[in-house]
Amino acid sequence: KAGVTQTPRYLIKTRGQQVTLSCSPISGHRSVSWYQQTPGQGLQFLFEYFSETQRNKGNFPGRFSGRQFSNSRSEMNVSTLELGDSALYLCASRSTDSTDTQYFGPGTRLTVL
Amino acid sequence: AQSVTQLGSHVSVSEGALVLLRCNYSSSVPPYLFWYVQYPNQGLQLLLKYTTGATLVKGINGFEAEFKKSETSFHLTKPSAHMSDAAEYFCAVSKGDSSYKLIFGSGTRLLVRP
Numbered sequence: 723k724a725g726v727t728q729t730p731r732y733l734i735k736t737r738g739q740q741v742t743l744s745c746s747p748i749s750g751h752r753s754v755s756w757y758q759q760t761p762g763q764g765l766q767f768l769f770e771y772f773s774e775t776q777r778n779k780g781n782f783p784g785r786f787s788g789r790q791f792s793n794s795r796s797e798m799n800v801s802t803l804e805l806g807d808s809a810l811y812l813c814a815s816r817s818t819d820s821t822d823t824q825y826f827g828p829g830t831r832l833t834v835l
Numbered sequence: 836a837q838s839v840t841q842l843g844s845h846v847s848v849s850e851g852a853l854v855l856l857r858c859n860y861s862s863s864v865p866p867y868l869f870w871y872v873q874y875p876n877q878g879l880q881l882l883l884k885y886t887t888g889a890t891l892v893k894g895i896n897g898f899e900a901e902f903k904k905s906e907t908s909f910h911l912t913k914p915s916a917h918m919s920d921a922a923e924y925f926c927a928v929s930k931g932d933s934s935y936k937l938i939f940g941s942g943t944r945l946l947v948r949p
Contacts, residue, residue: 726878728878755936755937757937764939764940764941764942765925765927765937765939765942766939767936767937767938770936778936780936812878812879814879814937823867823869823881823884824881824937825881826871826878826879826880826881827878828877828878829877829878831876
């Protein structure tokens with residue numbers, strides 16, 4: 723099976739702009755989670771979607787939003803970008819067994835200038 | 836609240852030496868535990884996981900970890916380090932209650948000296 727794919731791999735934006743990141747999970751996986759990775763804060767959970775519904779949300783401002791489509795693909799949007807939003811954004815696809823095993827994509831490196 | 840502590844932000848070993856990366860967790864309920872590895876400019880790759888059953892878990896690339904409930908630990912070991920093991924390693928915990936949120940440690944960067 724193909725792994726989790728994320729597009730684009732790299733993005734450069736300026737403050738105040740908005741950005742949309744895309745994630746395609748492993749075939750058959752219906753749950754997608756998003757994480758932010760920064761040198762200062764480490765890996766932090768953003769939100770999780772299952773069957774097009776957000777089921778869990780981390781402690782991030784409302785500028786961070788997401789959605790999931792009927793084919794399980796997910797998008798994450800960040801509006802009014804700030805310098806501190808520069809990070810590696812990782813998408814994870816959860817296995818269909820009863821464990822919480824998550825498989826990660828390569829990430830999107832967002833740089834805000 | 837759950838938390839994960841990884842002792843040592845950097846660990847340096849010689850090639851062929853034992854690798855030991857430490858992870859302690861706090862959880863009010865029996866957790867699921869994971870180790871992930873991250874190579875430069877890449878995502879996270881699952882090394883191994885503990886959910887239920889045998890407390891000694893074997894993973895990929897010769898790594899293993901032992902769940903010790905009494906010590907709330909899940910240390911990662913490998914008998915003989917290889918240069919290709921140089922990477923950052925993350926321990927993670929989830930509650931196992933269908934919350935599906937992973938709490939990560941701060942990571943340990945493993946350096947392997949020739």
